[in-house]
Amino acid sequence: MPAAADTPLVYALVGNPNCGKSTLFNALTGLRQKVGNYPGVTVEKKVGECFSQHGRRMTLIDLPGSYSLNARSPDESVMRDVLLGRAPGTPRPDRVVCVVDASNLERHLYLVTQIMELGLPVVVALNMVDVAVSRQIRLDVARLSERLGVPVVPTQASIKKGLIELKLAMSRDDLAAPPGLPDLLPVPVRGGLLRSRETLAEAGLVRSDAPLLEPLYLLSSHDPTHYGIADQALARLTAVREQLEREVPGWEDRLVAARYDAIAALCAEVVRRPDEARLSFTDRLDAILLHRVWGWGALLLVLAVIFTLIFKVAEAPMGWIEAALNGGELFGRPIGGLAGWVEGLMPDGDLRSLIIDGAIAGVAGVLVFLPQILILFFFIGLLEDTGYMARLAFMMDRLMGKVGLNGRSFLPILSSYACAVPGVMAARTIDSPKDRLITIMVAPLASCSARLPVYALLIPLLFPPELMPSWGKALILLGLYALGTLGAFFFAWLFNRTLMKGVPTPLILELPSYKAPALAGVVRQMADRAWMFVRRAGTVILGLSILLWAALTYPKSDDPDPARQVEHSLAGRLGHAFEPLVRPMGGDWRVAIGLIGAQGAREVFNSQLGVIYAVEGAEEDESPLRDRLRREKHPDGRPVYSVPFCLGLLVYFVFAMQCLSTVAIVRRETGGWKWPLFQFAYMTGTGYLLAVLIYQIGIRLSA
């Protein structure tokens, strides 16, 4: 590491979505990057480092992609706030690198013209020049640079071309802030903005030499969150804005139009396009993939492949992870795994039990989902990188529109079938706060993979042991998934009608050209996202399993029978205390213990029952436990695990919010306890009511 004596210049990397910005960031910084969060908002903060050709250190901030400084989503507000030096904990960048798609200059220059007015030195990276060349688009780079008044460097980040030239331009000592396009602001608009800035500077809200548009970007009418602006200041800004609107009606539209006019004039000079009357490959593929019939066929095929892989291919590695940690069979040979190794290493006692049954079991509980999560993230990355994800959003838009959401909500809900934690995090890209909140509220209703072990344990109990048709089990499993999905749609519709009324936000997205995916980038993104999952979910589940272990272990009884010990423990006493609540749905105190444990993480239900009924190895193979459950009777001789009870219990698991990791992530993403508590109440309440209803009707019918 070089000495930190000369503080490195800070560069912000900005650009539209799909301009190859992240690829460029990775190419520039390699592995020297840190991923964190901006305080107060849950937007990922990526900071990296690279060295100039003269060995000077440069710090790079990769800002979220955006079309405009007029922020609409939390992601976009972060870009605006960092560039204006208003993001707490992040220094205002010294220079800005604008990444633009060379084949899409007209659109991408819009943001560039906004950035050029910020008073910071700017370098334009003309990325994806290969795509422009392949489409026979000719660009006069020297002319573009001259007209913009900033260095313009052609790059091809995917094969690291042009990086040296870019770094040379970035580290130039004489880089000055560009003047901005001349005559861009219509005269009356400029006058109005100057007066507004004066008023705001007097109030101490902006510096008197602030970029002319700063107060208005801060007050973007489309951003109702206004991170970091005090309410009082907000009122002042609103007043100024209203006055400006009175003085110069339609100033904002005129400004947008003026910008595009200036860009059109510029592009007429520097861009030569071939006549594009011919439909491109992408357009022909779109004709199929966005088709009313074929499009749905393609969509269902893609989803079927992803789900099959998530549930089938992930099975084997999940078994390996389980075996490596808790012991079991690995490639046909029984192994003790990490738990077995610790068992041989330590004398019997509380500490050993804590490590094996608490810590290792807890770690296994998280890592066992990793194969599914990795496959999910790999495919999401693949779909995004090939350009299909944007089409998926449009295909789903109609359907989502029926319940008042738009196509952007599809990805979070899709992710939630693997795990609600990445699903809820994926909702960040939704620009409408109402849609974002509703999506977060309903996403955990998608049956996540943690419900699967419970479904697998309970579904066979619905059939007599000698009659277990596999198609029947598969049909019921499918039904449970369908029930969760319908539930998500129903509640989205309900919330949209009642709690969060509003018009649906129409979907508008740039559709990138289809391209072969850059696998290295996809794998890297998959690893990043998976690591975030392990960190977020891991800490919660590990802590929870240690707590559960303690509740099952203390206070100790002298009885050697483990089932008696459970009854004597804190968990057993809690089970008895909660029994009255569980009885209407047909359960006893043992079921209550299982449900209390499952309240933190659903899959804990199986291992809890295993401990309660003292069935060894219940996690690896549920059939011994299931046989035990079949024999379990109420004091009056009726079987506990009857069909109405199991059916009700399954429905409870479909609806109830039983996941501390999700509660924690929802609290983070919504910035308070209100929404996670509401979510917990409505989900668990629905699950409980339905379970009681099914049981009560069921026993009356079968009586």
Added chain:
Amino acid sequence: MTTLSHSIGRPLAETRPGSTVRVLRLEGQEPVCARLREMGFCEQAEVRVLNSNTSVVCQVCGSRVGLSRGLAAAIVVSASEDR
């Protein structure tokens, strides 16, 4: 180029794929219109409709933009000039 044969116009959602049209005006709520303008659908902008299925895909400002049908209905365009 800017002379328009029809000054009344019709929604972009009803424009045949393959035709090139010009935006006459935006009819909708202000934040939605502002977003449309920022994506390049300013008055007078040239739009080429590529695909009109569950959504409308068009070429505007050199790039391909998808719109939900509802949004495309809010964009009033000139009569088509086929190429």
